[in-house]
Amino acid sequence: MKRILIIATLIIMSLQTMAQRGGEPNWISIAGKVGFGTSIMLSEQISDDENVTANYLSPAFSIGGRLGVVFVDKIGVSVEYLASNFQNKYEVKMPLLNQKNNTNLRFKSGDILILARYTGEYGFYAEIGPKITSAKTIQYEVESGPTFDLTNCFNGKFNSIVFGFGYAVVNADRVQVSLGARVAYCSKNIIKQTSGLERTGFEKYMAMEMKPFSAQIMVDINYHFARFGSATCDKQKIIFFK
Numbered sequence: 001m002k003r004i005l006i007i008a009t010l011i012i013m014s015l016q017t018m019a020q021r022g023g024e025p026n027w028i029s030i031a032g033k034v035g036f037g038t039s040i041m042l043s044e045q046i047s048d049d050e051n052v053t054a055n056y057l058s059p060a061f062s063i064g065g066r067l068g069v070v071f072v073d074k075i076g077v078s079v080e081y082l083a084s085n086f087q088n089k090y091e092v093k094m095p096l097l098n099q100k101n102n103t104n105l106r107f108k109s110g111d112i113l114i115l116a117r118y119t120g121e122y123g124f125y126a127e128i129g130p131k132i133t134s135a136k137t138i139q140y141e142v143e144s145g146p147t148f149d150l151t152n153c154f155n156g157k158f159n160s161i162v163f164g165f166g167y168a169v170v171n172a173d174r175v176q177v178s179l180g181a182r183v184a185y186c187s188k189n190i191i192k193q194t195s196g197l198e199r200t201g202f203e204k205y206m207a208m209e210m211k212p213f214s215a216q217i218m219v220d221i222n223y224h225f226a227r228f229g230s231a232t233c234d235k236q237k238i239i240f241f242k
Contacts, residue, residue: 027070029224035062035182037216039086044142045205046090052201055089058104060214062111070224073122078127080113086214092201102143103201105150107138107212113162123168123176131160131184133212153196154210160186164218176222186212216242 018240039060046052061084068078086107093100115129136154140148166180189209 027224029066029068029070029222031068031220031222033062033064033066033080033082033218033220035082035216035218036060037214039088039107039194039212039214041088041207041210042213043210045208046158046202051093051095053093054093055091058087058089060084060086060216062216064111066220066222068117070117070119074118075139076117076119078113078115078117080111080115082111082113083110084109084133086212090201101145101201104141104143106137106139106141107170108138110134110136115162115164123171123178124165125167125178125180126165127182128161128163131162133158133186146199148200150196150200153191153193155190155192158188158190158212160184160212166218174224176224178218180218180220180221181215182218184213193217 010013022171028101032146037060038057040054040056040058043054046054062082064080064082066078066080068076070076084107088105090103090105093101111134112132113129115127117125117127119125123170133175135151135154135158136153137149138151140150142148162182162184164180164182166178170177189211191208194203194208198206202208
């Protein structure tokens, strides 16, 4: 949370500097966000294993908020914090035992996103930027069986690239309700060590890699609560709406 406040302060200071140079008003907004979609732990080892079938419709859920500023020409920057639950479900066959297990690799994380955002005519928007993920818990659940804590097997922090777009389905004077789509991809292996993967079905791989991918439908309620305007002596200040 401290990191978010520092970044938000820097954004507002940058906005104030731009506002002092003149131009159109600069808007400041807050938003509540929720997202639902699918997540995949991309792995070449698993995809090549005929005894393991990954479910590419494993649910992903995120909820959080955003602080954003819009400069001139409809270009803005936003900082988000999301509490997320990502997972990948598998069907694991065990030919020697003539049986199979349904399993689930579940991630709970806190995500910080710093996004450049363009807002066009009629409420269309597009956004791109990095996502910093801090893994809180990582568990491997076996249906009707034990649950294994794998948090120490994965990197506690990893970065992804995020791209999204959407449209304001409600576009009032200061309130917007937007519906959009967003994808996130981490290009680096997030497994730190294979030691500890025993009895999960993954310990058989000599070199194990996983790269998270997610795709979500995002809904956010955005409220413009202030802007930069002229004060006395040609100075700029934040003007809060009443």
